[in-house]
Every structure is written in structure tokens, then in C-alpha cells.
Amino acid sequence: MNLIVRAAKIIDAKSPFHNQIVDLHIDLGSIKKIGIKLSNTENLTEVSLDNLHISQGWFDSSVSLGEPGFEDRETITNGLQVAAKSGFTGIALQPNAYPIIDNQSQIQFVKSKADNMTTELFPIGALTKESLGKDLAELYDMKNAEAVAFGDYNKNTDNPNLLKIALQYAQDFDGLVVAFSQDNDIKGQGVVNEGVVSTRLGLKGIPALAEEIQIARNLFLLEYTGGKLHIPTISTSKSVDLIQAAKNKGLQVTCSVAVHHLVLTDATLDGFDTRYKVTPPLRTETDRQALIAGILNGTIDMITSDHNPIDIEHKKMEFDLAKYGTIGLESAFGALLTVLPLEVVVEKLTAGKAVFQIENQAIQEGNKANITLFNPEANWTFGKENILSKSKNSVFLGTAMKGKVYGIYNQGKLVL
Known part of the structure; x- marks a missing residue:
């Protein structure tokens, strides 16, 4: 899946774009381009989310x-x-x-x-x-x-x-x-x-x-x-x-x-x-x-x-x-x-x-797109409706949380 991620703050100490707000053009599972307000001439899917942060x-x-x-x-x-x-x-x-x-x-x-x-x-x-x-x-x-x-x-x-x-x-x-x-x-x-x-x-x-x-x-x-x-x-x-x-x-x-x-x-x-x-x-x-x-x-x-x-x-x-x-x-x-x-x-x-000797690539052009998308400022309470697992045995039910995950991009696929 090819797409453009809009206005994402990168949290990756190994990336030259660490702590910068940028757009990412992802093509065939790799990061093709990182920059400000990238053009979308190919009419690609765009991901634009509130207070979006991304990391490895x-x-x-x-x-x-x-x-x-x-x-x-x-x-x-x-x-x-x-x-x-x-x-x-x-x-x-x-x-x-x-x-x-x-x-x-x-x-x-x-x-x-x-x-x-x-x-x-x-x-x-x-x-x-x-x-x-x-x-x-x-x-x-x-x-x-x-x-x-x-x-x-x-x-x-x-x-x-x-x-x-x-x-x-x-x-x-x-x-x-x-x-x-x-x-x-x-x-x-x-x-x-x-x-x-x-x-x-x-x-x-x-x-x-x-x-x-x-x-x-x-x-x-x-x-x-x-x-x-x-x-x-x-x-x-x-x-x-x-x-x-x-x-x-x-x-x-x-x-x-x-x-x-x-x-x-x-x-x-x-x-x-x-x-x-x-x-x-x-x-x-x-x-x-x-x-x-x-x-x-x-x-x-x-x-x-x-x-x-x-x-x-x-x-x-x-x-x-x-x-x-x-x-x-x-x-x-x-x-x-x-x-x-x-x-x-x-x-x-x-x-x-x-x-564990697993490939680990920084967020930069030419590298595989293996990223997590999240908002670190969201405040919410963890309830039963937030449990996606078949089993429900969570120690955190009813606990106040900070930060919400939007999803991931990996293996050429986006999950939100």
C-alpha cells in the first residue's frame, strides 16, 4: 500500500528527522521521501491524524x-x-x-x-x-x-x-x-x-x-x-x-x-x-x-x-x-x-x-517503512471496550491512561 503520511512528528533518535514534523511518502513498503508538504501528484491515500507522532x-x-x-x-x-x-x-x-x-x-x-x-x-x-x-x-x-x-x-x-x-x-x-x-x-x-x-x-x-x-x-x-x-x-x-x-x-x-x-x-x-x-x-x-x-x-x-x-x-x-x-x-x-x-x-x-537480532531501521529515506503511529497527549480510561483480546484478564481495567495508539505500517500494509 502506497501512501503519504501528513504532518507527523518523528520520535527516533537514530533518524536525521528526530523531533521534526514532516510528511512521509511510502512506496512499496519503503520510505521514498521525507519532507515538508510533499506533493501528491499520484493521488495516493493520505494519512492525517490529530497530533500524529511516529516512531520505529x-x-x-x-x-x-x-x-x-x-x-x-x-x-x-x-x-x-x-x-x-x-x-x-x-x-x-x-x-x-x-x-x-x-x-x-x-x-x-x-x-x-x-x-x-x-x-x-x-x-x-x-x-x-x-x-x-x-x-x-x-x-x-x-x-x-x-x-x-x-x-x-x-x-x-x-x-x-x-x-x-x-x-x-x-x-x-x-x-x-x-x-x-x-x-x-x-x-x-x-x-x-x-x-x-x-x-x-x-x-x-x-x-x-x-x-x-x-x-x-x-x-x-x-x-x-x-x-x-x-x-x-x-x-x-x-x-x-x-x-x-x-x-x-x-x-x-x-x-x-x-x-x-x-x-x-x-x-x-x-x-x-x-x-x-x-x-x-x-x-x-x-x-x-x-x-x-x-x-x-x-x-x-x-x-x-x-x-x-x-x-x-x-x-x-x-x-x-x-x-x-x-x-x-x-x-x-x-x-x-x-x-x-x-x-x-x-x-x-x-x-x-x-x-533478539531483529532488523531495526531508522526512519529515513530508502529504509523499510516499519513504523508505529500514535498521539502521546490523549487522556482516557481503559475499559472493557478497549480490550481486543479474546481473554479479558487485564490488570489495567478502569485505569487512567495517557497516549493513544493509532496503528502501524509494516510489511507494506497499514492498520489503523
Whole structure:
């Protein structure tokens, strides 16, 4: 689709047009011309939107969609449409389907389901067979099938030797190992953050130590083996400190934080609403502030929605029995702008591409048009009518938002 985007303010520190209001002529999926008041002699479709801003297309490093096996929660087709309307031109798909995405054919299957979609799908292969933590999965085969990383979604690798071998083996083909970090023995039967709130509510707590001790272990393993390690969805102040120290040593470690950990705390649990049951659990205000600081000083590399659809039968039930997880694609941008500056939000929603070795082109003439369109000033409240996912388990229902996504242009197609 060829078009002209009118009067768009570019937010892209790598573009020569950063912070300028310009028109873009997009032709055959590439940016043909950038300038002021471009002529439209070819009678092209024009996109003109209120307070339009554009950036490089956003990438979400942790999205679960259910299919295959849990299509009642979400399908790949609808999930990618949700991602597009939420501003994401690319998502990394977690392997927590049924069967677990742990081999080449499964990678090829989910890739084929994403053919011709505007939002691109980049599969994460399971690190271990069936994500059971016993034996390594077929990492090299999955890499050849275009898996971008290897990790067991929200599952700790209890066996340190297995993670050590994975880090050593993946170096042969420049693979990225993803290590969710939470000690299961210390977590025990905990369901929320251990602290004042859990004590008051009588809910079993998960100490911050459960996360921190595993991060420390995993960083020691990385220091021993070399290679590349990504630690997803960190949630505590000490975790930020540990990763910052590892980076100062020169280790190839990256990390992400989920939107809800930057915006919410365990204070939201007072109503026993299972929408707020997530893993890792919502932490304290001190942790939240440390995570914000980690974003601003560069310790935390990227922000993820950690979008995880859960059907109502498994979510609206007794707190101890409800499944962990929240959807987050639709609310990510609007929630983030309530706590972070626009340029930081855009940078952290695009930085993950480099970590996952995904093409990342600046907004300039001759480059592929992979862009997100948005208005950073819109104020609104996130309601059920804003949920596009099949599952409705959002922690942000009723929350005031700032900033509205218009859509994306990618793969030669426009979604608004």
C-alpha cells in the first residue's frame, strides 16, 4: 500500500528527522521521501491524524497467544491483530502452547500462522523439552527454523548444570538464552509478594529473595560460560542492582521489565482480585521506583507487556487457585506514559529488536517503512471496550491512561 503520511512528528533518535514534523511518502513498503508538504501528484491515500507522532515500529519481547492448544484463550491471527492495533510491528512469541514449542516443526507451524500479517511473529523456542527442565530441546534446529531465543516461559531452570550447558552450546550459533529467575523452593506455595500486604490479607508470600538468588546464580553461570543471557520481567530493587553490577563486569546480559511492574504495586491486591495475580508478583513501591530508575539509567534494556491471556474459567476463581497472568498489549503504551517520558517509552519499546537480532531501521529515506503511529497527549480510561483480546484478564481495567495508539505500517500494509 502506497501512501503519504501528513504532518507527523518523528520520535527516533537514530533518524536525521528526530523531533521534526514532516510528511512521509511510502512506496512499496519503503520510505521514498521525507519532507515538508510533499506533493501528491499520484493521488495516493493520505494519512492525517490529530497530533500524529511516529516512531520505529515497537517490539514486544514476551507475548503468549495460546495457539496451538489453547485457542480458547487466544489465536495467533487475532493476537497479531491486537498487537498491530496496540502499536507493535513485531512480537516474540513465548513457547507455552500445547504442545510446547520445542522443535523445528512447531516453530515452522507458528511462523506459518503469521504469514501475511502486518505484525511480524518471532518465535522463542523452549529451552528444554516440553519445558520440563530435564533435557535441552533441539536448539540448533529451532535456530535454523528462525527461533530468535530459547527459554521456558515463567519456569525457572532448577538444574544449574543444564543452564550452564545451554549457555555453552548456544554460543556455537550465537543463540540467546532466556532465563526466567525464581527459586521454586523459596517461592513455595506463595502467590503474592511477601510483605505487609500479604500478611494483612493472609495470602502466602513470595519473597523478593526467590527472584534475586536465582538471578545471582544465573549471572555466576554466565560469567563462567560466556555467551548471551536475557533475564525477563525482573521485579525487585536488588535484581536491578545485580544486573547493573554484571553489566559493569562486561557480561553479555540483558533484561526486561513488564509494564504492570512499572505502574502497579501489591497495594492493588486489597480486593483479592485475581486479575492482579501475575508472575513475578506485583512488588512494593520501593521496588517500583527502583525499576523506574533502572529504566532511566539504562540497566533495564526493554519493556514488555508480558501479554498472557487466561480464560475466565481459570482466572475468576479463588485467589490461590487462579492462574497467573494478565493481558497487556492494548494497555501498554497508555500505561507507560503515566510513569515515563515519551522518548524513553519509545526507546524501550524498540530496543529489544537489537537484543533478539531483529532488523531495526531508522526512519529515513530508502529504509523499510516499519513504523508505529500514535498521539502521546490523549487522556482516557481503559475499559472493557478497549480490550481486543479474546481473554479479558487485564490488570489495567478502569485505569487512567495517557497516549493513544493509532496503528502501524509494516510489511507494506497499514492498520489503523
